[in-house]
Amino acid sequence: MLEELKEKVFQANLDLVKHNLVIFTWGNVSAIDREKGLVVIKPSGVSYDTMKASDMVVVDLHSGKVVEGDLNPSSDTPTHLVLYRAFPEIGGVVHTHSTYATAWAQAGRDIPNIGTTHADYFHDDIPCTADMTADQMAEYEYHTGVVIVNRISSGNINPVHTPGVLVKNHGPFSWGKDADQAVYNAVVMEQVAKMAFISLSVNPDTTMNPLLVEKHFSRKHGPNAYYGQKKKQ
Numbered sequence: 265m266l267e268e269l270k271e272k273v274f275q276a277n278l279d280l281v282k283h284n285l286v287i288f289t290w291g292n293v294s295a296i297d298r299e300k301g302l303v304v305i306k307p308s309g310v311s312y313d314t315m316k317a318s319d320m321v322v323v324d325l326h327s328g329k330v331v332e333g334d335l336n337p338s339s340d341t342p343t344h345l346v347l348y349r350a351f352p353e354i355g356g357v358v359h360t361h362s363t364y365a366t367a368w369a370q371a372g373r374d375i376p377n378i379g380t381t382h383a384d385y386f387h388d389d390i391p392c393t394a395d396m397t398a399d400q401m402a403e404y405e406y407h408t409g410v411v412i413v414n415r416i417s418s419g420n421i422n423p424v425h426t427p428g429v430l431v432k433n434h435g436p437f438s439w440g441k442d443a444d445q446a447v448y449n450a451v452v453m454e455q456v457a458k459m460a461f462i463s464l465s466v467n468p469d470t471t472m473n474p475l476l477v478e479k480h481f482s483r484k485h486g487p488n489a490y491y492g493q494k495k496k497q
């Protein structure tokens with residue numbers, strides 16, 4: 265079942281290593297088949313060096329139960345499932361421990377939009393979730409998804425326009441229309457986290473023109489999208 269999606273998720277997980285976003289068994293990628301209501305995700309604690317497409321685990325979107333696979337699904341599976349249920353537009357989710365984005369998450373700070381590189385891909389500051397309550401620590405991974413959705417909705421953030429978040433004291437989660445786009449957004453998150461860290465160490469008081477944000481974001485999104493579009497006659 266879902267052999268083609270397993271292969272895509274497997275390759276997307278290997279891309280995390282290719283882009284230096286993870287080491288050892290850290291991180292995970294999933295994708296969803298919305299027609300079947302099934303999610304394919306990386307198995308828990310399996311090295312990227314030895315992992316195979318057939319190791320990918322298939323779980324039910326609503327119950328979280330494993331419907332296919334011999335290995336345990338990623339420990340972050342409940343987080344992925346909350347995001348798929350809350351954001352119907354997304355088709356892939358990524359979690360990494362990429363160094364700079366994780367450092368911003370551990371510091372509990374939003375990654376500010378202070379450059380066109382950020383604005384090309386993420387409209388808003390990349391938000392960091394709040395501390396979790398003692399109650400939320402029970403079923404931590406499920407409530408990680410809940411605090412992500414709460415942070416996005418309370419910030420009136422469009423999850424398609426700002427496809428990522430930092431989980432405080434943990435690390436980044438990104439998403440996209442499919443697993444590949446979710447990985448792409450994870451790479452961008454790490455890059456803009458690094459750029460912002462360096463920029464603010466040079467000038468903590470730097471600013472960003474909101475008009476420049478709109479100009480760059482609209483190059484890829486919205487009616488005036490330019491990137492990769494046919495030349496207007």
Ligand SMILES: O=C(CO)[C@@H](O)[C@@H](O)COP(=O)(O)O
Pocket residue numbers: 289290291292306307308309310337338339340359435
């Ligand atoms: O963030 C963490 C642990 O802190 C996990 O995402 C990471 O170790 C990957 O766990 P899985 O192997 O996907 O269960």
